[in-house]
Amino acid sequence: MRHLLSIEDLDRAGIERILDRAKTFTEVSEREIKKVPALRGRRVLNLFYEASTRTRSSFELAAKSLSADVINFVSSGSSVEKGESLKDTVQTLSAYRPDLIVIRSPHVGAAALVAGWTTAGVVNAGDGKHEHPTQALLDVYTLRERLGSLEGLDIWIVGDVLHSRVARSNIHAFTKMGAKVTVCGPPTLIPRGMEALCDVAYNLDDLAQADVVYALRMQNERMNDSFVPSLREYAAQYQINGRRLTARQVLMHPGPVNRGVELAAEVIDSPQAVIGQQVEAGVVVRMAVLYELLAGRSAPQPALSTAPV
Ligand code: CP
Numbered sequence: 001m002r003h004l005l006s007i008e009d010l011d012r013a014g015i016e017r018i019l020d021r022a023k024t025f026t027e028v029s030e031r032e033i034k035k036v037p038a039l040r041g042r043r044v045l046n047l048f049y050e051a052s053t054r055t056r057s058s059f060e061l062a063a064k065s066l067s068a069d070v071i072n073f074v075s076s077g078s079s080v081e082k083g084e085s086l087k088d089t090v091q092t093l094s095a096y097r098p099d100l101i102v103i104r105s106p107h108v109g110a111a112a113l114v115a116g117w118t119t120a121g122v123v124n125a126g127d128g129k130h131e132h133p134t135q136a137l138l139d140v141y142t143l144r145e146r147l148g149s150l151e152g153l154d155i156w157i158v159g160d161v162l163h164s165r166v167a168r169s170n171i172h173a174f175t176k177m178g179a180k181v182t183v184c185g186p187p188t189l190i191p192r193g194m195e196a197l198c199d200v201a202y203n204l205d206d207l208a209q210a211d212v213v214y215a216l217r218m219q220n221e222r223m224n225d226s227f228v229p230s231l232r233e234y235a236a237q238y239q240i241n242g243r244r245l246t247a248r249q250v251l252m253h254p255g256p257v258n259r260g261v262e263l264a265a266e267v268i269d270s271p272q273a274v275i276g277q278q279v280e281a282g283v284v285v286r287m288a289v290l291y292e293l294l295a296g297r298s299a300p301q302p303a304l305s306t307a308p309v
Helices: 012-030 054-065 086-094 110-115 133-147 165-176 220-225 231-238 275-294
Strands: 043-048 069-074 100-105 121-127 154-158 180-184 199-201 212-215 250-252
Touching (some): 110 121, 133 212, 133 250
Parallel strands (some): 180 199
16 A cells, blocks of 8 residues: 555555554553654655644654654745745655655645655645544544444544534545444534445434444634534533443543533543543554554665664
Protein backbone atom coordinates (compact mmCIF):
# COMPACT_ATOMS: atom_id res chain seq x y z
CA MET A 1 0.00 0.00 0.00
CA ARG A 2 1.42 3.40 -1.03
CA HIS A 3 -1.20 5.84 0.26
CA LEU A 4 -4.00 5.84 2.85
CA LEU A 5 -6.56 8.20 1.35
CA SER A 6 -9.76 6.46 2.40
CA ILE A 7 -10.74 3.60 4.69
CA GLU A 8 -11.91 1.98 1.44
CA ASP A 9 -8.19 1.44 0.67
CA LEU A 10 -8.22 -1.29 3.36
CA ASP A 11 -10.11 -4.56 3.56
CA ARG A 12 -10.79 -6.24 6.90
CA ALA A 13 -7.50 -8.16 6.79
CA GLY A 14 -5.61 -4.91 6.12
CA ILE A 15 -7.32 -3.18 9.05
CA GLU A 16 -6.52 -6.12 11.33
CA ARG A 17 -2.88 -6.19 10.20
CA ILE A 18 -2.45 -2.48 11.08
CA LEU A 19 -4.24 -2.86 14.42
CA ASP A 20 -2.23 -5.95 15.36
CA ARG A 21 0.93 -3.94 14.69
CA ALA A 22 -0.47 -1.06 16.77
CA LYS A 23 -0.94 -3.56 19.58
CA THR A 24 2.72 -4.55 19.43
CA PHE A 25 3.65 -0.86 19.60
CA THR A 26 1.41 -0.57 22.69
CA GLU A 27 3.20 -3.50 24.29
CA VAL A 28 6.56 -1.91 23.50
CA SER A 29 5.51 1.41 25.04
CA GLU A 30 4.21 -0.41 28.14
CA ARG A 31 7.82 -1.55 28.63
CA GLU A 32 8.69 2.20 28.86
CA ILE A 33 10.40 2.10 25.43
CA LYS A 34 9.48 5.44 23.90
CA LYS A 35 11.44 5.21 20.65
CA VAL A 36 12.37 2.46 18.18
CA PRO A 37 14.61 2.84 15.10
CA ALA A 38 12.12 1.40 12.56
CA LEU A 39 11.93 4.51 10.33
CA ARG A 40 15.35 6.04 10.92
CA GLY A 41 16.36 8.12 7.92
CA ARG A 42 12.76 8.62 6.71
CA ARG A 43 11.09 12.03 6.51
CA VAL A 44 7.46 12.73 7.36
CA LEU A 45 5.89 16.04 6.33
CA ASN A 46 2.81 17.03 8.33
CA LEU A 47 0.84 19.48 6.18
CA PHE A 48 -2.07 20.97 8.11
CA TYR A 49 -4.45 23.45 6.46
CA GLU A 50 -7.08 23.10 9.16
CA ALA A 51 -7.07 23.20 12.96
CA SER A 52 -6.11 20.03 14.79
CA THR A 53 -5.01 19.07 18.27
CA ARG A 54 -5.12 15.26 18.36
CA THR A 55 -4.31 14.26 14.80
CA ARG A 56 -1.40 16.63 14.29
CA SER A 57 0.28 15.98 17.63
CA SER A 58 -0.19 12.20 17.43
CA PHE A 59 1.19 11.96 13.88
CA GLU A 60 4.23 13.95 15.03
CA LEU A 61 4.69 11.77 18.09
CA ALA A 62 4.14 8.60 16.05
CA ALA A 63 6.80 9.57 13.51
CA LYS A 64 9.29 10.58 16.21
CA SER A 65 8.62 7.37 18.16
CA LEU A 66 9.70 5.47 15.02
CA SER A 67 12.82 7.70 14.71
CA ALA A 68 11.64 9.42 11.51
CA ASP A 69 12.48 13.08 10.94
CA VAL A 70 9.43 15.34 10.96
CA ILE A 71 8.63 18.63 9.24
CA ASN A 72 5.55 20.31 10.67
CA PHE A 73 3.86 22.72 8.26
CA VAL A 74 0.85 24.75 9.37
CA SER A 75 -0.78 26.95 6.75
CA SER A 76 -1.26 29.93 9.08
CA GLY A 77 2.01 31.83 9.22
CA SER A 78 3.24 30.21 5.98
CA SER A 79 3.40 31.52 2.41
CA VAL A 80 -0.13 30.20 1.93
CA GLU A 81 -1.09 33.55 3.48
CA LYS A 82 0.69 35.25 0.56
CA GLY A 83 -1.41 33.27 -1.92
CA GLU A 84 0.75 30.18 -2.57
CA SER A 85 -1.44 27.35 -3.85
CA LEU A 86 -1.67 23.84 -2.39
CA LYS A 87 0.03 22.40 -5.49
CA ASP A 88 2.92 24.90 -5.34
CA THR A 89 3.29 24.32 -1.59
CA VAL A 90 3.44 20.53 -2.04
CA GLN A 91 5.92 20.82 -4.91
CA THR A 92 8.06 23.28 -2.93
CA LEU A 93 8.17 21.11 0.19
CA SER A 94 8.78 18.02 -1.97
CA ALA A 95 12.23 19.52 -2.66
CA TYR A 96 13.03 18.40 0.90
CA ARG A 97 12.29 14.83 -0.26
CA PRO A 98 9.73 13.68 2.27
CA ASP A 99 8.92 9.96 2.18
CA LEU A 100 5.41 10.57 3.44
CA ILE A 101 3.02 13.54 3.49
CA VAL A 102 0.24 13.68 6.09
CA ILE A 103 -2.36 16.20 4.92
CA ARG A 104 -5.39 17.77 6.58
CA SER A 105 -7.48 20.12 4.50
CA PRO A 106 -10.95 21.69 4.65
CA HIS A 107 -11.45 20.57 1.03
CA VAL A 108 -12.90 17.22 -0.05
CA GLY A 109 -10.41 15.34 -2.24
CA ALA A 110 -7.31 17.36 -1.21
CA ALA A 111 -5.35 14.26 -0.11
CA ALA A 112 -6.03 12.50 -3.43
CA LEU A 113 -4.87 15.60 -5.31
CA VAL A 114 -1.65 15.74 -3.27
CA ALA A 115 -0.98 12.08 -4.07
CA GLY A 116 -0.94 13.04 -7.74
CA TRP A 117 1.65 15.79 -7.21
CA THR A 118 4.34 13.97 -5.22
CA THR A 119 6.36 10.78 -5.27
CA ALA A 120 5.90 10.52 -1.48
CA GLY A 121 3.22 8.37 0.12
CA VAL A 122 0.19 10.33 1.31
CA VAL A 123 -2.03 9.88 4.37
CA ASN A 124 -5.37 11.63 4.55
CA ALA A 125 -5.64 13.22 8.00
CA GLY A 126 -9.10 14.60 7.19
CA ASP A 127 -10.35 16.20 3.97
CA GLY A 128 -13.39 18.40 4.52
CA LYS A 129 -16.46 16.30 5.25
CA HIS A 130 -15.16 13.38 3.19
CA GLU A 131 -12.91 10.97 5.15
CA HIS A 132 -10.68 10.59 8.21
CA PRO A 133 -9.34 7.04 7.85
CA THR A 134 -6.85 7.05 10.73
CA GLN A 135 -9.62 8.17 13.11
CA ALA A 136 -11.64 5.14 12.00
CA LEU A 137 -8.66 2.86 12.62
CA LEU A 138 -8.04 4.20 16.12
CA ASP A 139 -11.74 3.89 16.92
CA VAL A 140 -11.80 0.25 15.83
CA TYR A 141 -8.62 -0.30 17.87
CA THR A 142 -10.22 1.28 20.96
CA LEU A 143 -13.31 -0.91 20.63
CA ARG A 144 -11.23 -4.05 20.12
CA GLU A 145 -9.30 -3.24 23.28
CA ARG A 146 -12.51 -2.60 25.25
CA LEU A 147 -14.81 -5.31 23.90
CA GLY A 148 -12.52 -7.82 22.17
CA SER A 149 -14.23 -7.69 18.79
CA LEU A 150 -16.69 -5.61 16.78
CA GLU A 151 -18.43 -8.69 15.37
CA GLY A 152 -22.19 -8.39 15.98
CA LEU A 153 -21.99 -5.07 17.83
CA ASP A 154 -24.83 -2.57 17.45
CA ILE A 155 -23.15 0.85 17.02
CA TRP A 156 -25.13 4.10 16.93
CA ILE A 157 -23.43 7.19 15.47
CA VAL A 158 -25.38 10.19 16.77
CA GLY A 159 -25.30 13.81 15.66
CA ASP A 160 -24.11 15.91 12.75
CA VAL A 161 -23.53 13.09 10.27
CA LEU A 162 -23.84 15.43 7.27
CA HIS A 163 -20.60 17.30 7.96
CA SER A 164 -18.71 14.42 9.55
CA ARG A 165 -15.73 12.81 7.82
CA VAL A 166 -15.43 10.63 10.93
CA ALA A 167 -18.93 9.24 10.40
CA ARG A 168 -18.20 8.45 6.74
CA SER A 169 -14.96 6.59 7.52
CA ASN A 170 -16.37 4.88 10.62
CA ILE A 171 -19.51 3.55 8.94
CA HIS A 172 -17.26 1.70 6.48
CA ALA A 173 -14.72 0.57 9.08
CA PHE A 174 -17.27 -0.64 11.66
CA THR A 175 -19.26 -2.48 8.98
CA LYS A 176 -16.13 -4.17 7.58
CA MET A 177 -15.34 -5.37 11.11
CA GLY A 178 -18.76 -7.03 11.45
CA ALA A 179 -20.76 -4.41 13.36
CA LYS A 180 -24.26 -3.16 12.53
CA VAL A 181 -24.30 0.64 12.26
CA THR A 182 -27.19 3.06 12.78
CA VAL A 183 -26.80 6.80 12.20
CA CYS A 184 -29.12 9.09 14.15
CA GLY A 185 -29.68 12.83 14.07
CA PRO A 186 -31.91 15.65 12.87
CA PRO A 187 -33.17 14.95 9.31
CA THR A 188 -31.28 18.00 7.99
CA LEU A 189 -28.00 16.60 9.34
CA ILE A 190 -28.31 13.12 7.80
CA PRO A 191 -27.04 12.96 4.18
CA ARG A 192 -29.28 11.60 1.46
CA GLY A 193 -28.62 7.98 0.50
CA MET A 194 -27.41 6.89 3.96
CA GLU A 195 -29.92 4.00 3.93
CA ALA A 196 -27.72 2.27 1.34
CA LEU A 197 -24.86 2.11 3.87
CA CYS A 198 -26.50 1.60 7.29
CA ASP A 199 -29.70 1.99 9.32
CA VAL A 200 -31.04 5.51 9.88
CA ALA A 201 -32.99 6.88 12.88
CA TYR A 202 -34.23 10.40 13.54
CA ASN A 203 -34.74 10.11 17.30
CA LEU A 204 -33.14 8.34 20.26
CA ASP A 205 -36.19 6.21 21.17
CA ASP A 206 -34.31 2.94 20.45
CA LEU A 207 -30.87 4.05 21.69
CA ALA A 208 -31.04 1.49 24.52
CA GLN A 209 -30.42 -1.30 21.97
CA ALA A 210 -26.97 0.13 21.12
CA ASP A 211 -23.83 -1.51 22.50
CA VAL A 212 -21.77 1.53 21.50
CA VAL A 213 -22.92 5.16 21.31
CA TYR A 214 -20.60 7.24 19.12
CA ALA A 215 -21.45 10.95 19.50
CA LEU A 216 -20.36 13.49 16.88
CA ARG A 217 -19.51 17.13 17.28
CA MET A 218 -21.94 19.71 15.95
CA GLN A 219 -19.65 21.26 13.31
CA ASN A 220 -20.76 24.88 13.51
CA GLU A 221 -17.94 25.97 11.17
CA ARG A 222 -19.46 23.90 8.32
CA MET A 223 -23.12 24.75 8.96
CA ASN A 224 -23.73 27.28 6.21
CA ASP A 225 -25.27 24.82 3.78
CA SER A 226 -28.26 23.38 5.62
CA PHE A 227 -31.26 24.24 7.77
CA VAL A 228 -30.18 23.03 11.19
CA PRO A 229 -31.60 23.16 14.72
CA SER A 230 -30.14 25.59 17.26
CA LEU A 231 -27.66 24.08 19.70
CA ARG A 232 -30.34 24.27 22.41
CA GLU A 233 -32.87 22.43 20.26
CA TYR A 234 -30.23 19.89 19.30
CA ALA A 235 -29.20 19.26 22.91
CA ALA A 236 -32.83 18.83 24.00
CA GLN A 237 -33.46 16.08 21.44
CA TYR A 238 -30.10 14.40 20.84
CA GLN A 239 -27.68 15.13 23.69
CA ILE A 240 -26.20 11.98 25.21
CA ASN A 241 -26.62 12.41 28.95
CA GLY A 242 -27.00 10.37 32.12
CA ARG A 243 -30.67 9.64 31.37
CA ARG A 244 -30.02 8.37 27.86
CA LEU A 245 -26.80 6.36 28.34
CA THR A 246 -27.12 3.01 30.11
CA ALA A 247 -24.44 1.43 32.29
CA ARG A 248 -23.61 -1.35 29.80
CA GLN A 249 -23.03 0.99 26.83
CA VAL A 250 -19.65 2.25 25.61
CA LEU A 251 -19.48 5.97 24.80
CA MET A 252 -17.14 7.35 22.12
CA HIS A 253 -16.46 10.78 20.63
CA PRO A 254 -13.66 11.77 18.22
CA GLY A 255 -13.06 15.14 19.92
CA PRO A 256 -13.10 18.01 20.28
CA VAL A 257 -16.29 17.86 22.37
CA ASN A 258 -18.79 20.68 22.65
CA ARG A 259 -19.51 20.12 26.35
CA GLY A 260 -23.18 20.53 27.14
CA VAL A 261 -24.22 20.21 23.48
CA GLU A 262 -23.72 16.68 22.09
CA LEU A 263 -22.49 15.30 25.44
CA ALA A 264 -23.44 16.21 29.01
CA ALA A 265 -20.55 16.57 31.47
CA GLU A 266 -21.68 13.58 33.53
CA VAL A 267 -21.22 11.12 30.63
CA ILE A 268 -17.90 12.57 29.40
CA ASP A 269 -16.37 11.64 32.74
CA SER A 270 -18.31 8.38 33.21
CA PRO A 271 -16.74 4.90 33.26
CA GLN A 272 -18.55 4.11 29.97
CA ALA A 273 -16.61 6.82 28.12
CA VAL A 274 -13.47 5.75 26.22
CA ILE A 275 -12.69 9.22 24.81
CA GLY A 276 -9.29 9.34 26.53
CA GLN A 277 -8.48 5.83 25.25
CA GLN A 278 -9.31 6.97 21.70
CA VAL A 279 -6.78 9.81 22.02
CA GLU A 280 -4.17 7.42 23.43
CA ALA A 281 -4.76 4.89 20.63
CA GLY A 282 -4.08 7.64 18.09
CA VAL A 283 -0.33 7.41 18.60
CA VAL A 284 0.15 3.64 18.28
CA VAL A 285 -2.35 3.34 15.42
CA ARG A 286 -0.63 6.15 13.50
CA MET A 287 2.74 4.52 14.22
CA ALA A 288 1.34 1.36 12.63
CA VAL A 289 0.07 3.32 9.59
CA LEU A 290 3.46 5.01 9.10
CA TYR A 291 5.17 1.65 9.45
CA GLU A 292 2.77 0.03 6.97
CA LEU A 293 3.45 2.73 4.37
CA LEU A 294 7.17 3.29 4.90
CA ALA A 295 8.93 0.23 6.29
CA GLY A 296 10.42 -1.74 3.46
CA ARG A 297 10.12 1.09 0.94
CA SER A 298 13.56 2.19 -0.20
CA ALA A 299 14.69 5.48 1.32
CA PRO A 300 15.65 8.31 -1.05
CA GLN A 301 19.30 8.29 -2.09
CA PRO A 302 21.44 11.05 -0.56
CA ALA A 303 22.71 13.66 -3.02
CA LEU A 304 26.29 13.24 -1.77
CA SER A 305 28.00 10.13 -0.51
CA THR A 306 27.89 10.34 3.28
CA ALA A 307 28.54 7.88 6.05
CA PRO A 308 25.36 6.57 7.70
CA VAL A 309 24.33 8.47 10.81
N1 CP B 1 -10.49 13.79 16.11
C1 CP B 1 -9.74 14.72 15.51
O1 CP B 1 -9.46 14.65 14.30
O2 CP B 1 -9.32 15.71 16.35
P1 CP B 1 -8.42 16.97 15.93
O3 CP B 1 -9.25 17.82 15.00
O4 CP B 1 -8.07 17.64 17.21
O5 CP B 1 -7.22 16.43 15.18
